């Protein structure tokens with residue numbers, strides 16, 4: 001086990017506001033670990049504590065069995081952090097940004113050249129080095145942000161929502177780069193709001209909400225044990241709301257979104273039979289019908305509820 005937290009708690013301010021409550025997390029070496037949670041759940045705070053940026057209030061953080069405080073220098077030297085908010089200098093070129101952060105890390109000589117090369121190659125920034133960061137697209141800024149996090153050729157890489165505000169091509173490129181880093185042995189700890197992304201990318205996941213870990217396991221195990229089977233009916237038009245009013249009242253029939261109805265069931269054919277007449281009307285524009293385990297998103301919503309967190313008192 002690379003990282004282990006024991007009853008980790010964090011409070012901010014006065015009067016104290018509990019942001020992490022008794023967090024017990026296990027992150028195995030070599031894993032591609034997804035940390036999922038709604039806004040304000042405590043993901044960034046947890047990452048900041050694990051990387052030694054923010055002090056904890058109580059509990060323990062162990063790295064390879066050693067208290068973080070006792071090995072903080074070694075952890076900093078072998079860990080890369082890609083922060084949620086872009087941490088780069090807009091007025092500087094990409095190359096000057098990399099040079100500056102290499103200086104901050106104290107990199108020198110051949111090691112410096114080699115590490116900058118590694119960061120540039122991994123993020124495919126070779127042809128963009130002389131442009132100012134402020135002139136970069138959103139996707140290139142994210143890639144430069146990742147390159148800066150890779151400058152010490154880390155064994156453990158923390159990425160806090162690295163695919164926010166980018167197009168599908170860049171997202172794909174970033175996800176493939178992360179997978180390939182992990183195949184080379186880098187342990188990845190990754191936070192995101194995108195469930196499909198985490199389901200495809202990560203092999204382990206923890207779901208955190210209001211500072212409490214609700215569940216953690218291998219994704220396959222989670223979906224096998226927790227996930228239920230469901231029938232998904234997807235419409236090319238936004239017909240789910242309209243159709244649900246015409247169907248017989250079914251237990252576990254839900255409008256997942258305006259395009260999708262789901263029915264939790266172990267007998268998909270019985271359900272299809274009962275609704276096929278209404279469903280097959282051409283104006284319904286059924287795009288596809290699928291049956292199988294619930295997605296990670298459905299599991300996430302069933303654990304965390306569908307209320308937005310912006311109205312929380314915290």
Ligand SMILES: Nc1ncnc2c1ncn2[C@@H]1O[C@H](COP(=O)(O)OP(=O)(O)OP(=O)(O)O)[C@@H](O)[C@H]1O
Nearest residue numbers: 012013019037038039040041042043044045046314
């Ligand atoms: N420095 C701080 N001082 C006081 N409260 C803070 C501080 N940093 C974070 N918080 C509060 O702690 C809670 C957790 O915040 P955090 O940024 O860790 O959540 P998050 O899961 O990363 O959210 P998001 O998905 O929006 O990035 C929030 O209620 C936030 O307002």
Ligand SMILES: [Mg+2]
Nearest residue numbers: 043044084160
């Ligand atoms: Mg955050």
